[in-house]
Amino acid sequence: MAYRDERLPREKVFRDPVHNYIYIQHQVILDLINTKEFQRLRRIKQLGTASLVFHGAEHTRFTHSLGVYEITRRICDNFKRNYPTKTAGDGLWDDDKERLVALCAALLHDIGHGPYSHTFEHIFNTDHEVITAEILTSPETEVNQVLRAVSPEFPEQVASVIQKTYPNPQVVQMISSQIDADRMDYLLRDAYHTGTKYGTFDLTRILRVMRPYRDGIAFQISGMHAVEDYIMSRFQMYQQIYFHPTSRSMEVILSHLLLRAREYYSNADNANEMGAPYLLFPFFKHEFDLDDYLLLDDGTLTTYFAHWRQSGDPILSDLSHRFLDRKPLKSVIYTSETEHELPGLRDLIEKAGFNAKYYTATNNSYDLPYDAYDPKMKKPLTQIELMEEDGDLIELSSVSALVNAITGKFSGDQRFFFPREMLQNNAADTDLFDPIYQAFQQHIHNDTLI
Structure with a gap:
């Protein structure tokens, strides 16, 4: 046994x-927590901009990662106690072989997230899962050095769990499936910090009814109602928290x-001004390496935003003000029947003095609360299997009327975002804007485009 496996x-x-x-x-878990790459997660919020709506949501990727580790540890304890392997290939849990790789993968699954997570990823075409694997396998990182102390191949083994290529599906499904340690922790943690009680579910019961089998993880059929409760909690959290329009x-x-910052600082004259975002330049050019990436966190960007409030570029300055001082855009729901109105609304917004490129947007937010396995899907989902007393497996939605009602059905909406000023007529000193505001508002009814 290697020293760090002790x-x-x-x-x-x-x-x-x-x-x-x-x-x-x-020892290996404690050493991983103390690496600089893992400590960086203290400076990245779990819910990004949601803290500007739910003021308690200040928790971080660090706390979530510890929570995913703890749930995985409890799963391993349950499997070791109740379903230990007796003979090779019996489909039960081999704790000596699998525990450490499962625990490390659980702890490190989010280590590749960047500042403001998914928004940053979308703008700069990064992929946190690819970067996670690079952090785990690069000889230059402290994380890799800790993992290699277990064995030379251990970093790649842990990375393969996160990449879903690890040969034991039990370990993969602990970390990534429709009911896994990752989802269970973030639902409970996000519910706690946002104060939304309907996001809670009976974690203890779910862990109690989990069991390994040859092709992964199943749930005893006696625990079906606890699993139903989890599915509905996830549904509510997406609708009420993750998809909140503000x-x-x-x-x-x-x-x-x-x-706008990328566009503004692409001009060589602006690149040398006070407050220039030197740490972002490699990302503006898409020429960054892992060292560049690990220098960034939420605080780095927020500091730049504070500088940009004084920028000579009015759009960069105004957007920084709107973000830091929480001045959200307004939005309305649109459908395929009303989508044709969007170009006209953008024209009115331009006439009112706003650059539509930076002050309007469409945003689609849809979630699939649960789906049965379909091999024809681009990324097939691991369906939730219930195990009957005789060992037979049955897919959840086939016996749960509640889950069946939402299986395969996307929920959410698509919204058009625009400046709040378009719903106000505060330009009383000039007649030019009155008809523009009035024409715009004729298309808006409550929260919907008509």
């Missing part, structure tokens, strides 16, 4: 508002702010 002489704990205690029992509005502003 158990700590006395387990360490992290106090946690969701799990009470998070138990650290292996949070999406702030994401639009953030996205346009970064786009």
